[in-house]
Each structure stands twice: as structure tokens, then as C-alpha cells.
Amino acid sequence: MKGLQRIGFLIFGVVFLAGCKNSGAERPDRFDSGILHISCDESFKPVMDAQIQVYEAQYPDAKIIAHYKPEADCISDFLVDSVRLIVATRGFSEKEKTAISDSLKVAPEKFTVAYDAVAVIVNPLAEDSFFTVNDLRKLVSGNSNKNLIPVFDGLKATSTVRFMLDSVLRGKPLGKNVVAAESSQGVIDYVAKTKNAVGFLGISWLGNFDDSLQRSYLKKVRLARLESTDSAGGYVLPVQYLIYSRSYPFIRDLVCVLKERYTGLANGFVNFLRSDRGQLLFRRSYLYPAVRAFYARDTELK
Structure with a gap:
């Protein structure tokens, strides 16, 4: 009888240790510790760097490694x-949700965490910095009669290019006059040295006037004004x-796609981005927070 008990305890121990090993393999991190690799649209590098820095300061045992890529490469991930x-x-x-579920056996989730703007920049010596949407449509399609050079963070695969193709050109191709820089930084550098260039990039690269680096960029380039969509008009x-x-x-939206089988570091970071602190960081980076309310109130000076 004692022999059977020993065998039973031995089997239980082996199963328990195997379970612990499997659990560790399935849950290599927690919301506050471990290593997480994320795929991130290069347009959002400044604001996401800030989010990661604060998260890692709050949780010193967590390490988030962002791989900044053109959006199409992010979608491939x-x-x-x-x-x-x-x-x-x-x-x-x-269709993509079904493919993710079938291939990875995980139910993906998506969260809009902020709203971003595609900024238009010009050289400080440029003669014109006021544009209508139609002006820019003609420019990026190659049909403008103005001697201007449109500059993007690539000719394909980037979110900025996709936005212009979908929302401005409505499926028509970019013109042969379009110049491709290697990155958003490259767009800034090209416009800074080219008087007749017009650049397109995410506002998180230039919108934070409290950031000394972005203030230095705004000495090299100038933000253009676009015709307002509201009835009041103006630029x-x-x-x-x-x-x-x-x-x-x-x-445009800033969207997180989460595909984690357990509540680990990816869940923790997304929850942080949606929390008061993460939303405040979006606000301080001059994006508009999508989760926490940002009230606009009428005031009267007396």
C-alpha cells in the first residue's frame, strides 16, 4: 500500500512540475514584468517612445521593444x-480577424486609443503655406500647375501614403512628381533644405511645442494651414x-491590435495607453485622447 502511495505521489509530482513548466512557457511575462516586442507604425514614434518610457519607469521589470516600420509591414505582423x-x-x-483566429488560435482585439492628424509642412522660405484639400489633391496626383514637390515617408506601405490614397485621391495613384523620403525624419530634413517642397507626416513629430527637439524642427520647417471643414471657413x-x-x-485613428492568449505585458501596456495616465500622455503630445473625455467649454471674460 505504501508503495502505491509513493508511486502516486511521484506521478503527481511529475504532472505538477510539467504543468508549472508549461505554464511558464505560456505565460513568460506579466503586466508589470518581462519583455514585449511590439510592431509600431513609424508615424507614431515620438509619442510611443514617450509612452514606453513612462511605462518602463512605472514598472522597472518591464521592457518594451518597439520595432518601427511602415504600416503595411505592421499589418503583415x-x-x-x-x-x-x-x-x-x-x-x-x-477577413483578417478570421485569419488571425485560425492561424494563431487567438481572438484578437482592437482599441482606438487616440486621434492623430497628418500635418503638412513647408520650408520657412516658401511663398505659400495655405492650402485647400483640392490644392493638395492636385499636387500629390501630379496635376498641379504650381512648382511644388510633394514629399512622403515612402511611396508605398506607409500609413501617410495610404491616408492620401484613400481619403484625398480616393483610389487614384500618386503622381510621378512625388518624392519618397526614408522616414518622417527624412521628410523634415528634405523640406528643410528644399524651398518648394511640401511634406506630409504625422503631427506627433511636430505638434508637441513643449518638446525641445520638436521646437528645433519647427525652426527648420513651417506647419501649413489647411482649409477648415466647418462652415465658418478659414485655414x-x-x-x-x-x-x-x-x-x-x-x-486618422491610432489603433492598438492586441493578440495575446493570456493577461501579460501586451495587455498591461494597452490598458496603460487607455488609462488616465496614458491618455494624458497622448494629450501632452498634442494628439486627441480617444478614451478619456477632454471637455471643451464655452467661457466668457468679464
Whole structure:
């Protein structure tokens, strides 16, 4: 009888240790510790760097490694098992959701955490910094009679290019006059040295006037004003309130795609981005927070 008990305890011990090993393999991190690789649209590098810095300061045992890429490469990571979090300007389609579920055996989730604007920049010596949407449509399609050079962070695969193709050109191709820089930084550098260049990039690269680096960029380039979408008319800059009111015409979402089988570091970071602190960081970076309310109230000076 004692022999049977010993055998039973031995079997129980082996099963328990195997279970612990499997559990560790399935849960290599927690919300506050471990290593997480994320795939992130390069347009959002400044604001996401700030979010990661604060999160790692709050949880010293957590390490988040962001791989900044053109958006199409981020979308390709929908089916990469090792990438549990993707930050881009769109979530998954129903077809993509099914593919993720079938291939990775995980139910993906998507969260819009902020709203961003595509900024238009010009050289400080440029003769014109006021544009209508139609002006820019003609420019990027190659049909403008103005001697201007449109500059993007790539000719394909980036979220800025996709936005212009979908929302401005409505499916028509970019013109042969379009110049491709290697990155958003490259757009700033090109416009800074080219008097007749017109650049397109995410506002998180230039919108934070409290950031010394971004202030230095604004000495090299100038933000252009676009024709407002509201009935009052006028030309507006991509500032936070006008993103909120959608008076600025070029607005897009910042979306997190989460595909984690357990509550680990990816869940923890997404929850942080949606929390008061994460939303405040978006607000301080001059994007508009999508989760926490940012009230606009009428005031009267007496």
C-alpha cells in the first residue's frame, strides 16, 4: 500500500512540475514584468517612445521593444505569433480577424486609443503655406500647375501614403512628381533644405511645442494651414482642439491590435495607453485622447 502511495505521489509530482513548466512557457511575462516586442507604425514614434518610457519607469521589470516600420509591414505582423501588439492607423478587417483566429488560435482585439492628424509642412522660405484639400489633391496626383514637390515617408506601405490614397485621391495613384523620403525624419530634413517642397507626416513629430527637439524642427520647417471643414471657413493648423472638433481635414485613428492568449505585458501596456495616465500622455503630445473625455467649454471674460 505504501508503495502505491509513493508511486502516486511521484506521478503527481511529475504532472505538477510539467504543468508549472508549461505554464511558464505560456505565460513568460506579466503586466508589470518581462519583455514585449511590439510592431509600431513609424508615424507614431515620438509619442510611443514617450509612452514606453513612462511605462518602463512605472514598472522597472518591464521592457518594451518597439520595432518601427511602415504600416503595411505592421499589418503583415497580424499573422506573426511572436508579435502580440501592433500599433497602426487601422485595426483588422473581418477577413483578417478570421485569419488571425485560425492561424494563431487567438481572438484578437482592437482599441482606438487616440486621434492623430497628418500635418503638412513647408520650408520657412516658401511663398505659400495655405492650402485647400483640392490644392493638395492636385499636387500629390501630379496635376498641379504650381512648382511644388510633394514629399512622403515612402511611396508605398506607409500609413501617410495610404491616408492620401484613400481619403484625398480616393483610389487614384500618386503622381510621378512625388518624392519618397526614408522616414518622417527624412521628410523634415528634405523640406528643410528644399524651398518648394511640401511634406506630409504625422503631427506627433511636430505638434508637441513643449518638446525641445520638436521646437528645433519647427525652426527648420513651417506647419501649413489647411482649409477648415466647418462652415465658418478659414485655414487651420493641426492643433489638438481642431482634431477634436474635426475642423482640420486630415484626421486618422491610432489603433492598438492586441493578440495575446493570456493577461501579460501586451495587455498591461494597452490598458496603460487607455488609462488616465496614458491618455494624458497622448494629450501632452498634442494628439486627441480617444478614451478619456477632454471637455471643451464655452467661457466668457468679464
